[in-house]
Amino acid sequence: MSVETEEQARPASRSEAVAxxxxxxxERPSLRSWFSTVDHKRIGRRYMVTAGIFFILAGTDxxxxxxxxxxxxxxxLSPEAYDQLFTMHGTAMIFLFSTPMFFGFGNFLVxxxxxxxxxxxxxxxxxxxxxxxxxxxxxxxxxLVGRAPDGGWFGYVPLTDTPxxxxxxxxxxxxGLLFLGVSTTAGAINFIVTVVKMRAPGMxxxxxxxxxxxxxxTSFMVIFALPALxxxxxxxxxxxxxxxxFFDPAHGGNTLLWxxxxxxxxxxxxxxxxxPALGIVSAVLPAFxxxxxxxxxxMVLAIVxxxxxxxxxxxxxxxxxxxxxxxxSFFSAASTLITIPSGIQIFAWLFTMLRGRIVVRTPxxxxxxxxxxFVLGGFTGVMFAITAFDQQVTDSYFVVAHFHYVLFxxxxxxxxxxxxxxxxxxxxxxxxxxxSRWAFWLVFIGFNTTFMPMHxxxxxxxxxxxxxxxxxxxxxxxxxxxxxxxYVLAVGLLLVLIGVLQAIRRGRLxxxxxxxxxxxxxxxxxxxxxxxxxxVPTVHSVHPMWxxxxxxxxxxxxxxxxxxxxxxxxxxxxxxGAIEMPEASLLxxxxxxxxxxxxxxLLWGWYWFAGAGALLIFGTVARWMWPxxxxxxxxxxxx
Amino acid sequence: MPTxxxxxxxxxxxxxxxxxxxxxxxxxxxxxxxxxxxxRSGNTSVGGIPIRGIVGAGVVVPALITLxxxxxxxxxxxxxxxxxxxxxxxxxxxxxxxxxxxMCANALFLSIIAAGGAAVLVLSPCQ
Amino acid sequence: MTAVTSPRLLSAEMxxxxxxxxxxxxxxxxxxxxxxxxxxxxxxxxxxxxxPQWPPPPLEDPKLMKVIIMTAVLLPxxxxxxxxxxxxxxxxxxxxxxxxxxxxxxxxxxxxxxxWEYSEDLKKHTLTTDAxxxxxxxxxxxxxxxxxxxxLMVGWLLAASLRGSFGYRxxxxxxxxxxxxxxxxxxxxxxxxxxxLSPRL
Numbered sequence: 001m002s003v004e005t006e007e008q009a010r011p012a013s014r015s016e017a018v019a020x021x022x023x024x025x026x027e028r029p030s031l032r033s034w035f036s037t038v039d040h041k042r043i044g045r046r047y048m049v050t051a052g053i054f055f056i057l058a059g060t061d062x063x064x065x066x067x068x069x070x071x072x073x074x075x076x077l078s079p080e081a082y083d084q085l086f087t088m089h090g091t092a093m094i095f096l097f098s099t100p101m102f103f104g105f106g107n108f109l110v111x112x113x114x115x116x117x118x119x120x121x122x123x124x125x126x127x128x129x130x131x132x133x134x135x136x137x138x139x140x141x142x143x144l145v146g147r148a149p150d151g152g153w154f155g156y157v158p159l160t161d162t163p164x165x166x167x168x169x170x171x172x173x174x175x176g177l178l179f180l181g182v183s184t185t186a187g188a189i190n191f192i193v194t195v196v197k198m199r200a201p202g203m204x205x206x207x208x209x210x211x212x213x214x215x216x217x218t219s220f221m222v223i224f225a226l227p228a229l230x231x232x233x234x235x236x237x238x239x240x241x242x243x244x245x246f247f248d249p250a251h252g253g254n255t256l257l258w259x260x261x262x263x264x265x266x267x268x269x270x271x272x273x274x275x276p277a278l279g280i281v282s283a284v285l286p287a288f289x290x291x292x293x294x295x296x297x298x299m300v301l302a303i304v305x306x307x308x309x310x311x312x313x314x315x316x317x318x319x320x321x322x323x324x325x326x327x328x329s330f331f332s333a334a335s336t337l338i339t340i341p342s343g344i345q346i347f348a349w350l351f352t353m354l355r356g357r358i359v360v361r362t363p364x365x366x367x368x369x370x371x372x373x374f375v376l377g378g379f380t381g382v383m384f385a386i387t388a389f390d391q392q393v394t395d396s397y398f399v400v401a402h403f404h405y406v407l408f409x410x411x412x413x414x415x416x417x418x419x420x421x422x423x424x425x426x427x428x429x430x431x432x433x434x435x436s437r438w439a440f441w442l443v444f445i446g447f448n449t450t451f452m453p454m455h456x457x458x459x460x461x462x463x464x465x466x467x468x469x470x471x472x473x474x475x476x477x478x479x480x481x482x483x484x485x486x487y488v489l490a491v492g493l494l495l496v497l498i499g500v501l502q503a504i505r506r507g508r509l510x511x512x513x514x515x516x517x518x519x520x521x522x523x524x525x526x527x528x529x530x531x532x533x534x535x536v537p538t539v540h541s542v543h544p545m546w547x548x549x550x551x552x553x554x555x556x557x558x559x560x561x562x563x564x565x566x567x568x569x570x571x572x573x574x575x576x577g578a579i580e581m582p583e584a585s586l587l588x589x590x591x592x593x594x595x596x597x598x599x600x601x602l603l604w605g606w607y608w609f610a611g612a613g614a615l616l617i618f619g620t621v622a623r624w625m626w627p628x629x630x631x632x633x634x635x636x637x638x639x
Numbered sequence: 640m641p642t643x644x645x646x647x648x649x650x651x652x653x654x655x656x657x658x659x660x661x662x663x664x665x666x667x668x669x670x671x672x673x674x675x676x677x678x679r680s681g682n683t684s685v686g687g688i689p690i691r692g693i694v695g696a697g698v699v700v701p702a703l704i705t706l707x708x709x710x711x712x713x714x715x716x717x718x719x720x721x722x723x724x725x726x727x728x729x730x731x732x733x734x735x736x737x738x739x740x741x742m743c744a745n746a747l748f749l750s751i752i753a754a755g756g757a758a759v760l761v762l763s764p765c766q
Numbered sequence: 767m768t769a770v771t772s773p774r775l776l777s778a779e780m781x782x783x784x785x786x787x788x789x790x791x792x793x794x795x796x797x798x799x800x801x802x803x804x805x806x807x808x809x810x811x812x813x814x815x816x817x818p819q820w821p822p823p824p825l826e827d828p829k830l831m832k833v834i835i836m837t838a839v840l841l842p843x844x845x846x847x848x849x850x851x852x853x854x855x856x857x858x859x860x861x862x863x864x865x866x867x868x869x870x871x872x873x874x875x876x877x878x879x880x881x882w883e884y885s886e887d888l889k890k891h892t893l894t895t896d897a898x899x900x901x902x903x904x905x906x907x908x909x910x911x912x913x914x915x916x917x918l919m920v921g922w923l924l925a926a927s928l929r930g931s932f933g934y935r936x937x938x939x940x941x942x943x944x945x946x947x948x949x950x951x952x953x954x955x956x957x958x959x960x961x962x963l964s965p966r967l
Contacts, residue, residue, distance in 0.1 A: 120786040185797055193789040204729035206736040223793060227800035231808065235904070244893050244900035246808070252816050253897035257808055264804075301740045305747055308660045312667050312751075325766045326694070327675045329758030330667060337751045569782045571737075572730050576783065622922055627931035627939060635933030638857035649780025651770055676814040714771040722773040734777035 017559040018534055024563045025117075025530040027584060036584040038122035039530055040107050043129050045426060047104030050133050051097050052497075057140055058092035061085045063490055066450075070483035072471035082467035083150035084169070088143055090153030091173065094273065095180055096136045098411050102276035103128075103187045105418055106215040108426065110191060112521035112528060113209045115200025115537040115544075117565040118581055120193040123588050123624070124186050130592030131183035138599065139176040142169070149173035152465065154266060155236070157247040157258040162240050171240060171603055174233040179599045181230045188219035188226075196570050200520065202539035203573040209519045209542070210299050214279025217307040221268045221275075224311065229265035232258055237602075263314035271310040273407060275303065277414035278345055281367050284414075284421045285349060287515035288364040289356025292543050295348045302341035302348075309338045328387055339382055346375060361515075362436040366417035369444045373409025377402060380455070395465075398458025404451045416443070416496055423500065424514050428527045429507030435499045442492030449485025453478040518543035523554055534559045536566045539573070591620040652734065655715055656741035658708025659748035662701035666752050669697030670759075678765035690764040698756030702749060709745035712738045791942040795949045798912075802953050805908065806960050809901045820965050821898045825891055827965045828902075836879045837958055840913070843872035844951045847920075847944045857934035859927060866924040869947065873917045880910050902961060909950070909957055916950045919943045 027033045037043070065085050068076040077085065107125065111118055119125045142148045150169050151160035160170045195216050199208065236258070238244040245251035247258050282293050293299060315331040349371060358364070380402040384390045393399060416439075423431050457478040462469065469475055513522040522545050524532055535557045537550055544550040560566060564578040594617035601610025673693050677685055685693060716738035723731045769775070813820050821827065846868040853861025891899045923943050926932070932940060 121790060189790055189793045192793055193786050196789055197786045202729060204733040206733045223797045224800055227797055228804045231801060231804040238900065238904060242893060245897045246900050248897065251896040252812065252822055254812050254815055257811055260811065261804060261808065297736050297739050301743045304740060305744050312663065324674055324678045324764065326758055326762045326764050327671045329762065330671050330755035333751050333755035337747065337754065340747060569779060570784065571779045571782065572733055579786065618918065627926050629929060630931050630936060632930065632933065635931060636857050636935030637859060637933045644775065645778040645780060648775040648778030652776045679815050711771060715776045718771055719773045719776060730777050731773060734773065738776065
């Protein structure tokens with residue numbers, strides 16, 4: 001761009017600049033723009049709403065399961081239906097709810113927190129959302145027709161392989177997860193590139209908000225862990241549909257191969273689920289302790305080392321499979337010492353509370369609830385690193401209790417804290433404090449009443465995944481308490497939902513920065529305009545909103561004009577120049593539909609249909625990437 | 640700064656930060672991989688070298704690499720902290736934090752390698 | 767020690783100045799490489815847990831002749847891509863077009879040779895013969911699929927370059943396609959060593 005055109009583009013005053021930005025970035029509400037939007041905030045909200053719907057569906061599955069288990073010899077469910085329900089409950093909670101929900105948080109918040117105008121690849125972002133929505137719809141639809149996956153969420157072979165599992169159920173599992181994997185991988189790449197290249201000037205690595213660090217750590221784990229799951233599922237599909245023998249010992253295959261591949265993915269996945277939640281805790285605490293989280297470098301250390309060590313502990317899920325003792329010990333060492341970085345985070349939060357001036361609001365309560373339950377879950381987790389104990393309780397309700405403490409306590413409590421905390425930014429409305437307190441106490445009490453007794457029933461020998469049990473084993477009381485707790489928990493979660501809906505409909509209008517938060521999302525309006533920031537912020541510390549240099553510059557620095565965002569250098573966040581951002585487009589939706597056609601074609605065995613889908617994908621992507629025609633001067637041609 | 644020096648500096652920094660992690664990955668692949676695969680196939684030595692020797696090397700060599708990264712990170716961190724100006728200096732602060740993280744991470748990986756490796760002294764490889 | 771820990775040296779910013787597209791492609795290739803690593807890891811896992819003979823009898827070691835020719839065709843195909851990329855950086859469109867065309871021909875001959883090799887292999891064993899065959903065919907087909915995708919990218923780039931979209935100012939897509947093509951090449955080396963050479967060791 002020549003100097004002359006730049007001069008013309010620069011408006012005379014700030015209000016004119018804002019008007020020009022509104023025109024460049026604004027989307028007129030229409031059906032087309034609903035399908036074609038690439039705004040990270042709209043996509044982020046959609047991720048959260050869709051994941052929330054999947055949470056309600058998978059939670060309903062769990063309520064039916066608990067109803068069946070309330071009393072011995074109950075007949076609410078047939079064994080087959082029970083298998084489908086517990087499998088879909090686990091699979092959906094892990095894959096269709098937790099990670100997409102946190103990707104929704106990340107989508108909405110990461111660009112705001114780093115002072116960017118959008119994600120690095122806005123269209124890829126939209127594509128990722130559509131793929132996720134379609135994959136989830138396919139998987140839940142299978143439940144409607146009674147053909148849902150029924151092999152447990154980790155789908156161990158040979159049970160899930162032919163001839164032990166006929167029907168389409170496990171094909172839905174393997175293809176559905178492969179389909180979803182496209183979305184998760186695309187999202188992870190997008191997060192990393194956004195954070196690496198688009199942080200506000202001055203935001204060197206030592207000034208990146210902890211939530212952003214957590215999302216980046218998570219994304220790196222996705223990049224390296226998800227391929228193992230995808231390979232395993234592709235092999236399973238080939239075994240089942242086309243008669244391959246990857247997992248078939250009769251033809252030289254190996255059943256443990258599935259377990260290795262699955263847990264190489266599966267253990268990092270525990271952290272993929274929990275780490276963004278820990279990031280939310282680190283983001284929520286400063287506002288309610290009126291100080292930053294202590295030991296920032298150690299918190300970053302914890303995120304980085306957990307992301308790495310989580311890949312070296314997978315064998316501890318297989319301590320009961322008869323590998324050599326010595327090879328256990330390498331994994332035992334990693335499994336035990338990975339508690340150090342987790343412990344660092346817990347102690348840093350406790351010290352933050354100790355050294356801060358605490359303001360008790362609902363998000364803070366949920367953070368405290370998180371710390372209590374997560375520490376309990378971590379405590380039973382340490383016990384599993386002892387091989388001898390692990391072999392006693394493997395596949396018992398003790399394990400069920402443990403991972404619900406880790407996953408519900410570790411992911412859902414912070415998630416709800418995050419929902420209340422950022423609701424003003426997401427929707428522009430405030431929630432009602434009183435109702436949310438009721439919700440907290442019901443969720444907290446209900447959760448512990450549900451899962452604490454499972455430790456006992458597990459130690460009493462109750463195996464997981466049994467559809468019913470006889471009445472004379474001493475398990476009745478504990479199961480009844482669990483079921484009552486589950487209903488209390490459900491009421492508490494319903495109150496959270498009601499609180500959010502009520503806030504959207506009738507809530508008080510939220511100010512831009514209701515909590516006095518420390519990160520840059522509070523520098524925008526509530527909810528933010530499509531271009532997020534008029535002026536690109538400059539960052540001088542890890543708490544930019546508590547830093548006068550940043551807030552002063554936000555009001556006085558010249559606006560960044562046009563449909564542009566700022567690129568900065570990878571480590572130090574030096575300004576490198578502006579990049580043109582892509583416009584809204586229907587191509588992401590069409591290419592996601594193409595993948596849907598391929599998946600359905602494979603699922604039903606209509607391979608011509610799958611082929612048509614592949615053509616559709618190719619055509620759309622070719623159109624998507626087609627470069628604009630340029631004059632030789634524009635492109636730069638040697639004479 | 641000439642490109643070559645810049646590259647060397649960048650490489651050293653990343654070695655100081657991630658050296659321990661890479662060494663630990665090497666340790667797992669070598670020690671666990673050799674142990675499990677050889678024992679499964681019913682052997683106790685590979686090419687005439689007993690498993691315990693290979694597994695032991697798979698502990699000691701990565702431990703030494705981690706130690707080197709740890710020392711580099713420690714020295715670099717102290718000097719980077721000393722070199723930091725009082726005013727807004729993102730570059731040196733950033734270098735200091737990366738090295739501090741590297742130092743702690745290397746110490747953690749060193750203890751993981753040592754804790755797992757100690758078992759080589761106690762357990763016989765294919766038990 | 768004093769020289770290597772100098773703060774000035776250690777604070778050099780590396781990497782820096784890369785584009786978002788470059789990072790996106792690098793991460794994509796990384797996750798793809800992990801897919802192949804998981805496949806080859808599975809191959810060796812199954813191999814070391816099966817009997818002393820590999821491939822399991824009655825199958826013989828894979829024939830090398832055609833595969834060596836395939837390697838000799840695919841590996842050098844990275845050179846014209848590099849040459850084309852260097853050319854367009856100087857604004858020489860003819861080099862871009864010629865380089866891409868050569869790569870296209872080499873890649874297509876690779877796929878042709880692979881089809882020929884398959885036609886002979888399939889007489890001996892298929893995907894459903896045993897676990898070895900399942901791994902053999904799935905790994906090589908997955909790679910062939912990546913070559914095909916790479917060729918679509920190269921062909922698409924060639925079409926765009928004939929229309930005239932690239933020059934020394936604008937050539938990022940050339941660079942990204944080149945990264946992908948080099949990746950497909952390097953993966954082939956790993957597959958060649960694992961699937962064809964290692965059974966003979």
